[in-house]
Amino acid sequence: MITKSEFLADLISALELEDNISMDDEFRDYDDWDSLMFLSLVAYLRDTCNLNLTPELFETVDTWEDIYNKLPL
Amino acid sequence: MGRYIQQAPAVNSIVEAIAQNAAKAPNHLALRIGKEVCTYAQLWNLIQEASSKMLSFQAQSIILLSAEKALSFITHYFAAHLNGLICILVDPKLSVESLTCITNCYDIKAFLSSKQHIEGVTNIHYHSAASGEIVRQYQFPSRDSIADYMFTTGTTGEKKCVPLSHGNILASATNINAFIGNTQQDHELIALPLCHSFGLGRIRCALLAGGSCTVIPNFANERKLLSVLSEEGITGFSMVPAAWLYIRHLCANKFIAAAQKLRFIEIGSAPLTLEEKQFLESSLPHTRICMHYGLTEASRSAFMEFHADAAHLASSGKASPGVEIAIFSTEGKQLSANEPGEVCVRGAHVTKGYLNYLRDDYFYNGFFRTGDVGKIDSDGFLYILGRIKEQINVGGKKVSPDEVEQLIQKLPGVKECACTAAPDPDGILGEIVKVHIVPDGSTALSISQIIQFMRGQVEPHKIPKIVEFREVPLPRTDSGKLQRQKLR
Numbered sequence: 001m002i003t004k005s006e007f008l009a010d011l012i013s014a015l016e017l018e019d020n021i022s023m024d025d026e027f028r029d030y031d032d033w034d035s036l037m038f039l040s041l042v043a044y045l046r047d048t049c050n051l052n053l054t055p056e057l058f059e060t061v062d063t064w065e066d067i068y069n070k071l072p073l
Numbered sequence: 074m075g076r077y078i079q080q081a082p083a084v085n086s087i088v089e090a091i092a093q094n095a096a097k098a099p100n101h102l103a104l105r106i107g108k109e110v111c112t113y114a115q116l117w118n119l120i121q122e123a124s125s126k127m128l129s130f131q132a133q134s135i136i137l138l139s140a141e142k143a144l145s146f147i148t149h150y151f152a153a154h155l156n157g158l159i160c161i162l163v164d165p166k167l168s169v170e171s172l173t174c175i176t177n178c179y180d181i182k183a184f185l186s187s188k189q190h191i192e193g194v195t196n197i198h199y200h201s202a203a204s205g206e207i208v209r210q211y212q213f214p215s216r217d218s219i220a221d222y223m224f225t226t227g228t229t230g231e232k233k234c235v236p237l238s239h240g241n242i243l244a245s246a247t248n249i250n251a252f253i254g255n256t257q258q259d260h261e262l263i264a265l266p267l268c269h270s271f272g273l274g275r276i277r278c279a280l281l282a283g284g285s286c287t288v289i290p291n292f293a294n295e296r297k298l299l300s301v302l303s304e305e306g307i308t309g310f311s312m313v314p315a316a317w318l319y320i321r322h323l324c325a326n327k328f329i330a331a332a333q334k335l336r337f338i339e340i341g342s343a344p345l346t347l348e349e350k351q352f353l354e355s356s357l358p359h360t361r362i363c364m365h366y367g368l369t370e371a372s373r374s375a376f377m378e379f380h381a382d383a384a385h386l387a388s389s390g391k392a393s394p395g396v397e398i399a400i401f402s403t404e405g406k407q408l409s410a411n412e413p414g415e416v417c418v419r420g421a422h423v424t425k426g427y428l429n430y431l432r433d434d435y436f437y438n439g440f441f442r443t444g445d446v447g448k449i450d451s452d453g454f455l456y457i458l459g460r461i462k463e464q465i466n467v468g469g470k471k472v473s474p475d476e477v478e479q480l481i482q483k484l485p486g487v488k489e490c491a492c493t494a495a496p497d498p499d500g501i502l503g504e505i506v507k508v509h510i511v512p513d514g515s516t517a518l519s520i521s522q523i524i525q526f527m528r529g530q531v532e533p534h535k536i537p538k539i540v541e542f543r544e545v546p547l548p549r550t551d552s553g554k555l556q557r558q559k560l561r
Contacts, residue, residue: 016528028293029292033290033291034292035292035293035315035468036467036468036533036534037293037501037533038319039502044119047556068169
């Protein structure tokens with residue numbers, strides 16, 4: 001399974017985030033969090049992590065850690 | 074015309090309207106942005122204080138402002154207008170390279186931002202201490218003086234500069250308020266970016282009417298959006314179709330429940346499907362849902378209201394109050410009802426012409442040529458049938474194919490490149506950027522390499538989501554002009 005540091009590195013690349021993000025970040029509070037970034041996240045999780053980020057699932061997550069914990073083993 | 078009562082404003086600019094509203098209702102809430110809250114009296118004082126930082130600049134000097142979602146941006150923007158300066162608003166995400174490109178093309182006297190600096194330009198930090206004093210009597214700008222330089226995303230490779238006068242902006246806001254009917258009692262939630270004319274335009278409309286605005290960072294934080302929307306007193310909301318599709322995807326039921334009390338919603342900047350219009354119309358029976366058609370050069374030229382115009386939802390509505398729309402042939406002849414041709418617009422809100430371009434090339438008999446193909450039916454409803462332009466609309470943000478192509482062409486290994494729109498497979502953004510590349514074989518090219526190369530050089534929405542490599546040359550006319558339509 002992908003490690004947390006690999007997960008963060010992937011997110012920085014896929015979502016074009018600044019490189020000082022942490023697993024505890026509440027991503028919705030990012031200044032530049034927008035629908036384009038959301039779609040990039042959906043695509044990254046679907047294509048790389050085999051996770052379907054449904055609206056129901058998205059409602060239950062606040063932080064990167066929460067999403068990481070939903071990744072299939 | 075004639076559907077709504079429109080009163081001629083007693084002021085010549087939005088900043089004058091703010092001053093007038095501050096005198097009439099000093100304690101009325103004007104803006105709430107994050108933790109910053111101000112009444113009209115406080116806003117007017119902040120504008121006057123901020124203007125003191127800019128007294129050294131001569132009237133009609135050009136300044137660059139980073140359109141951040143902060144009270145300081147709003148106050149400095151109107152302070153610049155109070156001092157007679159011309160504003161160029163930039164996306165806070167714009168790279169330093171792109172900013173420098175603007176400063177190389179225009180005689181920029183200062184850059185106002187809280188985050189970035191540009192070498193060789195006077196940098197004014199939004200949060201630097203203001204004098205706190207009102208140092209002179211102000212002369213409000215005239216309707217003819219230029220307020221803003223906006224930029225269109227053309228297809229010729231060069232962005233055209235659109236000068237908008239205080240009269241243009243005031244007329245536009247007056248027309249919009251006449252159609253939507255917003256008043257001092259309205260309190261609008263604004264999640265749109267302020268670097269685009271729709272978002273800042275909503276603030277102008279509210280401040281002209283003496284109403285209140287709550288500004289939140291974006292639509293994407295759906296929890297924040299729903300929480301503010303549900304608050305007591307919010308009566309208005311504005312969104313682009315991509316934002317609605319995002320909301321519908323994530324939280325349609327909660328949004329519809331919270332939006333029942335809204336008096337109005339304004340939608341615009343991109344088309345919305347008939348099905349989405351019908352869904353909103355049936356879901357929000359008591360809300361005026363107003364959708365506009367317009368462009369930077371002629372903001373909100375047409376409007377429709379989903380309930381009143383339910384039989385014409387496939388149209389783009391009728392000419393806004395104070396606006397004339399006509400269809401012209403390629404020979405410049407005005408056409409009759411139902412005849413397709415170029416959509417042209419006339420009114421006080423229309424720019425007088427592009428900077429450094431001949432006016433006659435863009436006007437027919439005083440009507441501005443939009444570059445859109447359309448027709449007007451016998452009831453006066455405008456139907457947009459296509460675009461003469463080839464710009465791409467990514468969730469309401471426009472992309473010039475030339476800008477993307479010219480950048481990718483700099484990448485080693487690229488022989489030819491074309492940029493077109495492709496439908497967004499997730500169905501939220503409407504269109505996404507696709508590039509077609511013919512490699513020259515000198516070096517291996519990959520999608521990730523192209524994306525990496527573009528990052529930081531253009532805004533994120535301009536980075537292609539689809540890259541198609543081709544072995545055959547790109548389609549071109551006999552004269553060598555790229556035929557993008559054949560690639561779509």
